[in-house]
Amino acid sequence: MPMTGRCREPNCHAVVVRPLHYCTKHADKEAAYQASRERWTNRTSNSKRYKDYDRMRSKDPFKAEQHKFYQGKQWRSIREIALRRDNYLCQYCLNHKRVRTGNIGDHIVPYEVEPENRTNLANIAIACSKCHTAKTKWEQLYYGTGMGNKLKNAIPIRNVKDLPDFQKNIR
Structure with a gap:
């Protein structure tokens, strides 16, 4: 048929x-x-675009080390512990009385701001993709994180409850 x-x-x-x-x-x-x-x-394939991005990232030794950490076994095991601890629920959504599943391990205080705090389980929260994307944009404004940005001397926010409602701007 x-x-x-x-x-x-x-x-x-x-x-x-x-x-x-x-x-x-x-x-x-x-x-x-x-x-x-x-x-x-x-058209140029996505793999070439990602390859170019990886080449740019590997020029910066800090970004290369950060990428290596996120690809490693230590991060995978920490993320898995956090997923079980948070019952696979987005902590940012729960903080604003919404229930949504999440599977992204997110540093509350970004890796770039406090690299020594990268393995601290208290600094890891589970996020849904919407909250993670919105929080990443917020971090770029508040902390100055991200490729090509300059870190600001901002006070680290260490608790999910003290962070703004990221999804308010998305909807």
């Missing part, structure tokens, strides 16, 4: 036999769609 799918035209629910993507009614759009896919296929 041939593989089938739906026509890519919005609100058209006609069945299409693969490798086509449009039904006979919208067949004139097939060539443009295939050309678009070809352009995306021939």
